[in-house]
Amino acid sequence: MLLIRNGRVLDPASNTDALLDVLLDGERISRIGANLSAPDAEILDAAGLVVAPGFIDLHCHLREPGQELSETIETGTRAAARGGFTAVCCMPNTLPVNDNASVTRGIVERAAANSSVRVWPIGAASIGSKGEALAEIAAMKSAGIVGVSDDGKPVATARLMRQVMDYCNALGLPVIDHCEDPSLFAGGVMREGRHSLRLGLKGIPAESESICVGRDVEVAGLTGARLHIAHMSTKRSLEYVRMAKKLGLRVTCEVTPHHFTLTDEDVRYDSHYKMNPPLASREDREALIAGLADGSIDAIATDHAPHHPASKDVEFDRAPFGITGFETALALALSELVHPGRISLMQLVELFTTGPARVLGIERKIAPNQLADVTVFSTERPWTFQAAESASKSRNTPFDGRVFRGGPVATLVAGRLAYKHS
Ligand SMILES: [Zn+2]
Ligand SMILES: [Zn+2]
Numbered sequence: 271m272l273l274i275r276n277g278r279v280l281d282p283a284s285n286t287d288a289l290l291d292v293l294l295d296g297e298r299i300s301r302i303g304a305n306l307s308a309p310d311a312e313i314l315d316a317a318g319l320v321v322a323p324g325f326i327d328l329h330c331h332l333r334e335p336g337q338e339l340s341e342t343i344e345t346g347t348r349a350a351a352r353g354g355f356t357a358v359c360c361m362p363n364t365l366p367v368n369d370n371a372s373v374t375r376g377i378v379e380r381a382a383a384n385s386s387v388r389v390w391p392i393g394a395a396s397i398g399s400k401g402e403a404l405a406e407i408a409a410m411k412s413a414g415i416v417g418v419s420d421d422g423k424p425v426a427t428a429r430l431m432r433q434v435m436d437y438c439n440a441l442g443l444p445v446i447d448h449c450e451d452p453s454l455f456a457g458g459v460m461r462e463g464r465h466s467l468r469l470g471l472k473g474i475p476a477e478s479e480s481i482c483v484g485r486d487v488e489v490a491g492l493t494g495a496r497l498h499i500a501h502m503s504t505k506r507s508l509e510y511v512r513m514a515k516k517l518g519l520r521v522t523c524e525v526t527p528h529h530f531t532l533t534d535e536d537v538r539y540d541s542h543y544k545m546n547p548p549l550a551s552r553e554d555r556e557a558l559i560a561g562l563a564d565g566s567i568d569a570i571a572t573d574h575a576p577h578h579p580a581s582k583d584v585e586f587d588r589a590p591f592g593i594t595g596f597e598t599a600l601a602l603a604l605s606e607l608v609h610p611g612r613i614s615l616m617q618l619v620e621l622f623t624t625g626p627a628r629v630l631g632i633e634r635k636i637a638p639n640q641l642a643d644v645t646v647f648s649t650e651r652p653w654t655f656q657a658a659e660s661a662s663k664s665r666n667t668p669f670d671g672r673v674f675r676g677g678p679v680a681t682l683v684a685g686r687l688a689y690k691h692s
Contacts, residue, residue: 271295272685273308275647277316281323282620283423283635294642297684301638314687316646319679322619323634324356324643326626327596328524329421329500329571330448332358332389335376336365341576341663344379347385348661349574351688353596354678356643357388358574359630362399363422369394369405374413376409377516386688387621387681388643390416390630392446395434401426404433411441416630417588419446424482430491435495444496444522449482449507450474450547459587461534461548469537471586476554479547480506481604487514490521494521498629499523501573503547505557512566522629525558527602528593534669541589542580542668545575559606562621563613569625572599576664594667598655601674608649609675614647615649642685651691 274292279302291306292299327350333341343360350358360377362368368377374391381389392416394405399422407418418438425431425447438445455478458468462473483499487510490497499511502523514521528545533552537543550558561567575592582589600622608615613621622645627634636644657670679687 271297271308272314273306273311273312273576274314274316274321274644274646275414277321277635279321280616280619281636282616282624283633284637286636287616288547291384292636292644294644294682294685299636299638299640302636308501310566314646314680318648320615320647320649322645322647323623324683325622325645326356326634327355327358327365327572327574328626328629330358330596331359331363331576331592332360333576335373335379337396339663340578343380343389344384345659345661345663346574346576347387347389348615349594349596350656351386351681352661352678354645354647354681355387356681356683356688357390357597358525359390359392359416361392361419361421362394365660367394369397369399371406371413374410374415378414384446387683392417392419392421394418395420395425395445396430398578399423401430402547404437405435407443408441409549411443415443415447417444417498418450419500420444421448423452424450425450426541428485429491431486432493435489435493435497438552439493439495442631443633444498446498446500447482447486449479449486451478451481454478454481459544460537462536463548463551464512465534465537469539474548476504476506476550479504482511483507483510490519491517494520496520501526501529501547501571503529503550503554504556505554508557508561515566522568524569525562525567526571526573527595527599530555530558530562531602531606535605539586541584541586542590542666544586545593548578548581559612562607563617570599570603570621571626572596577663578664582666592666594660594662596662596663598667598669598672599659601655601671601677602648604676605674631673642682644682645678646680647676651677653677653681
């Protein structure tokens with residue numbers, strides 16, 4: 271048994287914000303209350319810290335199978351635990367693509383043997399994510415997928431999206447789309463605008479994303495299926511999501527820490543600023559923060575996308591898209607959103623816990639008999655992120671050396687300490 275003592279329990283599911291003890295017994299939460307007595311329990315002193323339900327990351331790339339030079343399930347989930355995450359959803363663009371039950375089973379088995387946190391795979395929507403024939407979605411669901419996506423690319427056509435949604439609707443799975451119009455995206459490396467012109471880099475217009483979001487919302491209206499917009503980065507995309515919610519459609523969305531922190535003005539000739547979707551305009555960033563504050567945005571997701579140093583250490587044009595994200599996500603949310611007063615601490619917790627849980631159709635709360643997945647963090651601890659000390663195999667982050675106030679202190683998965691700050 272483990273007793274988490276004297277923490278400030280923040281639980282959006284029950285709107286709890288109080289100094290309480292939480293007793294974990296094996297893989298479940300046993301009791302919560304003031305001054306709990308459990309003489310045999312190990313003690314975790316959480317005085318001055320926040321005790322939250324276990325954080326869920328809806329979007330990451332663990333690179334296994336196939337790209338183990340960049341990351342493995344073992345290293346990726348160790349980084350996730352250091353970031354406060356107790357469960358991560360890994361995208362299917364591995365080698366081979368997770369488009370059938372045997373690949374899904376392989377990921378689930380490797381995770382059972384090697385991972386620090388829960389690994390919930392996302393299955394491909396189409397075979398090889400090629401946008402032609404439907405993948406074996408039902409068989410992958412039996413093997414453990416929690417959603418479907420062709421991430422890395424959008425679901426290729428409206429017609430295929432309709433089929434995928436009809437199929438997933440029957441199975442109770444969300445369809446997660448990486449929204450971009452490939453014909454507008456073509457060859458671009460950063461957001462199109464004044465700053466891409468200044469740098470002489472080929473731009474990607476914001477509309478590449480929002481056209482696809484608009485299409486997906488229309489197809490969600492047609493099918494009634496659950497649609498989740500991945501790593502949303504533009505104001506117009508958010509307007510489509512707001513409209514969909516107003517119409518009562520089952521549409522949700524996530525944003526990444528880098529999109530609410532940086533803009534295209536921050537981009538320089540350094541491939542650590544190259545990601546997809548690209549860093550957006552200042553106006554987009556403002557709109558996303560407003561969407562986080564008013565509840566239009568359901569979740570913060572990292573899109574942790576490790577690339578080994580050799581692949582990123584090339585010209586901007588040739589570098590792959592993506593940055594790592596697990597270990598800086600919470601600290602960026604505290605620094606950019608909570609400390610400046612843009613969202614409340616309860617809202618932050620919701621964006622990492624009940625928000626993503628709702629997208630997956632599951633519960634997340636601190637209550638007796640719930641899974642003993644708990645994230646303990648500080649809102650004040652000063653620290654500096656050093657990419658060289660990351661648990662990830664990769665170092666591709668624009669946040670190396672950034673000074674933070676607040677971050678993860680302990681990550682508990684199924685009642686066991688997956689990470690503890692020392
Ligand atoms: Zn993507
Ligand atoms: Zn991704």
